[in-house]
Structures are given as structure tokens and as C-alpha cells.
Amino acid sequence: MKKIAHNHLVFFVIAVVLFWIKTYIAYQLDFRLGTDNNLQKFLVFFNPLSSALFFLGFALLSKKYFKRVLIGIQFFLSFLLYANIVYYRFFNDFITVPVLLQAKSNAGGLGDSAAGLMSFSDIFYFTDTILLIVLACTFFKQVKVKTRKTYQIVLLFSITVFLVNYGLAEKDRPNLLSLSFDRNYIVKYLGAYNYTVFDIFQYIHSSSQRVFASGSNLTNVENYRKATYTPPNPTLFGKAKGMNVIFVSMESFQNFMIDYKMPNGQLVTPFLDSLAHDGNTFYFDHFYHQTGQGKTSDAEFLMENSLYPLNQGAVFINKAQNTYQATPAILKGYGYNSAVFHGNYKTFWNRNVMYKALGYDQFFDASYYSMTPQNTKNFGMKDKPFFAESMPMLESLKQPFYTKFITLSNHFPFEVDPGDTDFPKGNFGDWAVDQYVQSANYMDQALKQFFDALKKDGLYDKTVIILYGDHYGLSSNNYTALAKALGVDKITPVMDSNFQQVPLFIHVPGVKGGVEHQVGGEVDVRPTLLHLLGMDTKDYIEFGSDLLSPQHRNWVAFRNGDFVSTNVIQSGDKCYSVATGSLAANQKACNSISTQVKNELQMSDMIVNQDLLRFYHPNGFKPINPTDYQYLGPTKK
Incomplete structure (x- = not known):
């Protein structure tokens, strides 16, 4: 027991497991990710692991303040998870970088709305932080990191776990990161924290598009506009x-x-x-x-x-x-x-x-x-x-x-x-x-x-x-x-x-x-x-x-890539019949409109992002x- 009490890796593994379990519970209780098969169910369980290993692993670089850094990172990730939970409860969506910028601008009017989405039981999402603090002050009081080699091993393991995760996700939903307009898919397949990293890169990319834009980028849009104009x-x-x-x-x-x-x-x-x-x-x-x-x-x-x-x-x-x-x-x-x-x-x-x-x-x-x-x-x-x-x-x-x-x-x-x-x-x-x-x-x-x-x-x-x-x-x-x-x-x-x-x-x-x-x-x-x-x-x-x-025209596009039309509705990956309210007999019945919807959304994004x-x-x-x-x-x- 004394060896365990001095082993920083044991304390690290406890933090990872607690955080992994908490995140999975949040997926089940607060997010409606829509798992349709066993592979998706496995990925929802599996995907928090790579994030927990990668982000908490940074604490292993600090020999003197390992426990403080670990608990600090763990609290920050818990806060990010909880912020997404509160946001999701009303908006059915996840926070993005631009949303944080909006909050900076609009925070003065958001108090009552945010308070209405919280409950006392939400303290559960910080119980692992509390437990880690207790363990750090008692059983693991003498824990210190003696070598940074552990970090290299954890980093390599986290990358391996992510690549396995991503490979399985691509198998179930090809072109996940390039074709999906729905953030639920990213979180379902890759996890809430990996989604945040992807969102940051996506924001940087969209913000830089204007610099390299030119009028020639409008050619396809103009042709599409002429072809679809409604007199x-x-x-x-x-x-x-x-x-x-x-x-x-x-x-x-x-x-x-x-x-x-x-x-x-x-x-x-x-x-x-x-x-x-x-x-x-x-x-x-x-x-x-x-x-x-x-x-x-x-x-x-x-x-x-x-x-x-x-x-x-x-x-x-x-x-x-x-x-x-x-x-x-x-x-x-x-x-x-x-x-x-x-x-x-x-x-x-x-x-x-x-x-x-x-x-x-x-x-x-x-x-x-x-x-x-x-x-x-x-x-x-x-x-x-x-x-x-x-x-x-x-x-x-x-x-x-x-x-x-x-x-x-x-x-x-x-x-x-x-x-x-x-x-x-x-x-x-x-x-x-x-x-x-x-x-x-x-x-x-x-x-x-x-x-x-x-x-x-x-x-x-x-x-x-x-x-x-x-x-x-x-x-x-x-x-x-x-x-x-x-x-x-x-x-x-x-x-x-x-x-x-x-x-x-x-x-x-x-x-x-x-x-x-x-x-x-x-x-x-x-x-x-x-x-x-x-x-x-x-x-x-x-x-x-x-x-x-x-x-x-007889269809309406939603911002997440779904649509409603006179005869069929696409919701998530599924195609429904308007007449029966059930799954369409031919799931490919939505494909033609779906292609046009995604084309319009991409063109509109290009117009706005590139000014x-x-x-x-x-x-x-x-x-x-x-x-x-x-x-x-x-x-x-």
C-alpha cells in the first residue's frame, strides 16, 4: 500500500478512469447522441479515453506540482463538459469558439436563462474533482513524478487510442470531419473534448478564408443561382x-x-x-x-x-x-x-x-x-x-x-x-x-x-x-x-x-x-x-x-444538414416518409435532396466566410x- 501511495501513475490512472466514467454518464444522461448500432454504442463508451489520457497526461510533465496540475486540468475539463451540458439542455447543440465570443458580448442578458437550466444534482459532474483533492491530501499525499518518460508513454498510448477510435468512426461514417454539418456526430464518434479541438481548428480555418478569397470563387454560386432561380x-x-x-x-x-x-x-x-x-x-x-x-x-x-x-x-x-x-x-x-x-x-x-x-x-x-x-x-x-x-x-x-x-x-x-x-x-x-x-x-x-x-x-x-x-x-x-x-x-x-x-x-x-x-x-x-x-x-x-x-421548391434545409420536403424528411442518418411518419421504404429516397442541401449550405458558408x-x-x-x-x-x- 505504501508503494501504491507513492506511485504517481496509480493516481493518474484513477483520475483518468473517474473522468472517463463521468463523461460516459454525461453522454447517457444529458446528450442525445443517437446510437443506432453496437459500434456506435462502443464508440460512445470508448471515445472519452483518448481525451482523458492526452489532456491529463500534461500533468506528468510537472515533477513538483503534478497533483495540482492534474487536478487543475481535470477541473477545467469538467467545467467544459458541464458548460456543454447546460448549453445542450436548451440548444441541443455543443458550444463552439464563436459561441464563447458571443457570450463575451451578450453575457449581461443570459443569467436567468442559464440558471433555469441548472439543478443542484449537477454537482455530480464535479465529484471526481472533489474526490481527487481528498485523495491528493490524504492517501497520495507524498506522490511526486520522478521521471517525464511516463508522459511520453501516455502520449503515445493516447494517440494510438485516438487513431483506433477514428478508424472505427470512419468505418461507420466515412468523411466524418469533412462532410458532417451536425456536431452531434463529431461528439458521438470522437468525443466531446476531441470535438472541441476540432472546433478550434475549424474556427481558425474559417477565420482565415477571407484573406485568400477572390471573385472567381463566385462562379459556381452564380451558375447555381441562375439554375435554381424561382420566378x-x-x-x-x-x-x-x-x-x-x-x-x-x-x-x-x-x-x-x-x-x-x-x-x-x-x-x-x-x-x-x-x-x-x-x-x-x-x-x-x-x-x-x-x-x-x-x-x-x-x-x-x-x-x-x-x-x-x-x-x-x-x-x-x-x-x-x-x-x-x-x-x-x-x-x-x-x-x-x-x-x-x-x-x-x-x-x-x-x-x-x-x-x-x-x-x-x-x-x-x-x-x-x-x-x-x-x-x-x-x-x-x-x-x-x-x-x-x-x-x-x-x-x-x-x-x-x-x-x-x-x-x-x-x-x-x-x-x-x-x-x-x-x-x-x-x-x-x-x-x-x-x-x-x-x-x-x-x-x-x-x-x-x-x-x-x-x-x-x-x-x-x-x-x-x-x-x-x-x-x-x-x-x-x-x-x-x-x-x-x-x-x-x-x-x-x-x-x-x-x-x-x-x-x-x-x-x-x-x-x-x-x-x-x-x-x-x-x-x-x-x-x-x-x-x-x-x-x-x-x-x-x-x-x-x-x-x-x-x-x-418543395424542400427546406436545416443548418445541421437535415431537411424537410413534401414527401420525405431526413433526420440524422435516417430518411422518413411524410405520409406514414415511419422510415421510408427506400432509405435512398432522401439522397437527391440531401446532396442539394449540403451543396447550398457549403456555398452559403463560402460566401459568408470568404466575404x-x-x-x-x-x-x-x-x-x-x-x-x-x-x-x-x-x-x-
Whole structure:
């Protein structure tokens, strides 16, 4: 026992085994990696080993402070694992380097959301650190590293373990690192820590692409654009010519809320339900969000640029210095004035920089509003006072205007202050789902208030109004309660894809609407709007397809490479039939669309990462100079 107590290798092996077991338990409890065969199950168990050996092995280089360094590395890796666990609980994704940069920019508004994702039992993820400290201070008190040769052996062993791991992963999923858009695959096959290393290299690579880019890189994109261009609907083209435009981003609002009734028969969103069925508004009931890690900002980027968000992080944070040809900039050539209304401060999500690149003339941020405790909740201004205080500013704008309102109340954790609504919480066994229905009702009331104000001041009859859900609100962590709320046994993979549906409403004064069933996504909104305004988009590089065109395409791409189409759905590696909800009889039925989806995502990434639009000059478009715009805040009286 005395020899063991002095043996640094024994202490090292204990640390490796504890960390290995803890990571595997985390995979099983908190991550939904989707193991489909025995090899994948083995790799999920096996892959933490190489990381534990490699990273903890650095402690063997320190003779004097071996235990301290080992425990320090072990704690850092535990913290990284736990950060990923908390992040995954809501976003169903893993942290990337750009996400960390976003956190630096946006940390001020994240406290309540992060706290809602933690629990006291999470201390388990640090129990191995605590145990190592106890062992280091007692049984292994005299442990020291006598030679650094052990490190060389451990390093060689860790590399061997990784190569075996990677070889088995490639056997099950060829081209894992080059063709996958889904981080779940990387973690499933290679492990959470090896994924982090890969992510760092991927970030460095994407950040360096702009330097070596040239206009010739656009050739394939232009050819693809010409081949896939969707012409406008001739009966609707120009029907909204010269009208104002108002976008409203409905925070975290999912489509299943439309026409949803509580167990007592009470409608959650009666106003939005009335829009869906009034016959004067286009309501798209198979419309999907396509956001990535940028969430609300990604939705904005999709809607105004008809490009896809990044696979890592958010365009608003990482690519705000790029050249864009966004809707506000295009409309300047037609005499439009543009503005954004947002009840948070202008630096949140780097909007004060990004909006200049998009060509917004004015930005009414929190400095224009009464940000009192009574008026604020979650990430900023409550929706009702937000719309009420926005109306005088909206009325002051020169017409025609292009504007965007970003709501905030229906944000996770969906808390509503007493007195803001008399609508009750749900009783579905999950606090997030219970609060979601109440929060959604509050937002519905605020939207009705806004529409009433627009009608009162005469703007309603000369304004195109577009309401859209920006991204999901409830994640797969809430599916047990959500299944109960919807009266189903469980949420199937096809239902999971359908939960990415968000509502889209387009109201055009004097134009008949109705329920539209075609499959569409946020990338499709820009060409749809511009065609309604009488502006053909054929000269612009975009990946959207006019939702109202008879030639609108029948599929929607997700940022992770999955898709939904009229007939089949790809979720992970599996192909499902829309008609039956079961696996498609021919799993190759998804291949054709899958190839096109990945091609589009790769081209869009190339455009954004290499800033290729600086080399592209559409006819009649005047490039934006961000330095022309200054968001100085309200004039002091």
C-alpha cells in the first residue's frame, strides 16, 4: 500500500478512469447522441479515453506540482463538459469558439436563462474533482513524478487510442470531419473534448478564408443561382408596390401554438388564430426556422439576406464586418427609409455594428424606451409597453418605410409577471412548458394591441405586415410534457422535425390571403417580399425560393444538414416518409435532396466566410458604407 501511495501513475490512472466514467454518464444522461448500432454504442463508451489520457497526461510533465496540475486540468475539463451540458439542455447543440465570443458580448442578458437550466444534482459532474483533492491530501499525499518518460508513454498510448477510435468512426461514417454539418456526430464518434479541438481548428480555418478569397470563387454560386432561380407569381408580383413594410419577430414562438386549446378549451393565441383564418392574410402552416447557434440573430440574417447562418457561432458576432446586400440596402434604391425597434441595448448581439452593414438608417434600442423594472423582463422590454412606446417613433418615420420589431417577452424561461396576463399557466409536469403557454398568450395580447394601434393611426391599410416565429422555444428536453400537452404518446423523429415549424403571416392590404400549405423556410422570405413589392430578385445572390410562386421548391434545409420536403424528411442518418411518419421504404429516397442541401449550405458558408459579396455588383444596387450610419440614441432635451 505504501508503494501504491507513492506511485504517481496509480493516481493518474484513477483520475483518468473517474473522468472517463463521468463523461460516459454525461453522454447517457444529458446528450442525445443517437446510437443506432453496437459500434456506435462502443464508440460512445470508448471515445472519452483518448481525451482523458492526452489532456491529463500534461500533468506528468510537472515533477513538483503534478497533483495540482492534474487536478487543475481535470477541473477545467469538467467545467467544459458541464458548460456543454447546460448549453445542450436548451440548444441541443455543443458550444463552439464563436459561441464563447458571443457570450463575451451578450453575457449581461443570459443569467436567468442559464440558471433555469441548472439543478443542484449537477454537482455530480464535479465529484471526481472533489474526490481527487481528498485523495491528493490524504492517501497520495507524498506522490511526486520522478521521471517525464511516463508522459511520453501516455502520449503515445493516447494517440494510438485516438487513431483506433477514428478508424472505427470512419468505418461507420466515412468523411466524418469533412462532410458532417451536425456536431452531434463529431461528439458521438470522437468525443466531446476531441470535438472541441476540432472546433478550434475549424474556427481558425474559417477565420482565415477571407484573406485568400477572390471573385472567381463566385462562379459556381452564380451558375447555381441562375439554375435554381424561382420566378415570381405573375398575379401577385408588385401587388404591394410602394407600401410600407413591418416585420415582427415573435420570440421563440412555435407553430403548434396556432389553434392550440388548453384542456379547458381556452385558446392560447386567439388573435394569431384569427389572422390564420381571416382570409385576408397569408398564413404558412408548413414554414420552418433554419437558425443555428445565433438563434434570433440568425433568423434576422436569413430573412434579410436569403443566405444561411453559419455552422459555428453567429454571423452577427463573427462576420459583421462583411459586405452584404440585405433588404434594407436594396430598398434604399426605391426610396425606402429603414429602422429597427428593439427593447434591449444596441450592443446586444453586436446589432449596432451588424445593422450598419445591413444598411439600417435608424436603430431604436433600449435607450429610447422606459426601461423600468415594471416594463422589463427576461431579455429586455416587455412586449406590451414595447409596442406602445414604439408607435410614436414609428409614426415619425418618413414613408415608405421598412421596419423590424423584435419582441422579447416569450423568451426562455418564459416567465410572466403577475398582472401582465390573466391567462393561467399549464399543468403538464414541466415548468418550461407550463410557463410557455402563458408567455405565448401575453405576446398574443401585445400583438393585438399593436395591430389595433396601426389601424387607429391609418398605417394598417398601407403596410405589408410580416409576423414570423424566429426559432423554437421548447426543446427536446421538454418533449415528455409536450407530448402530454398535445395528447400523444411520444414525440417521434418526424414530429421532432415538425416542431421546427414556426408560423409565418404575411398581410398585404387589398390582397386575399388564406392558409398556405407549401413547405418553406426563413431563407425564402426575402424573395417573397421583394416580389410582392415589384422588385425582381434574379440579379441577387440568394438561396431562397418565392413562397408564393407556382415554381416554389418543395424542400427546406436545416443548418445541421437535415431537411424537410413534401414527401420525405431526413433526420440524422435516417430518411422518413411524410405520409406514414415511419422510415421510408427506400432509405435512398432522401439522397437527391440531401446532396442539394449540403451543396447550398457549403456555398452559403463560402460566401459568408470568404466575404464574397464584396466582389459581386448587382445591377442598380448601391453598396452600403457602414460608416454612413450612426446610432447615437435619443436627442437629449
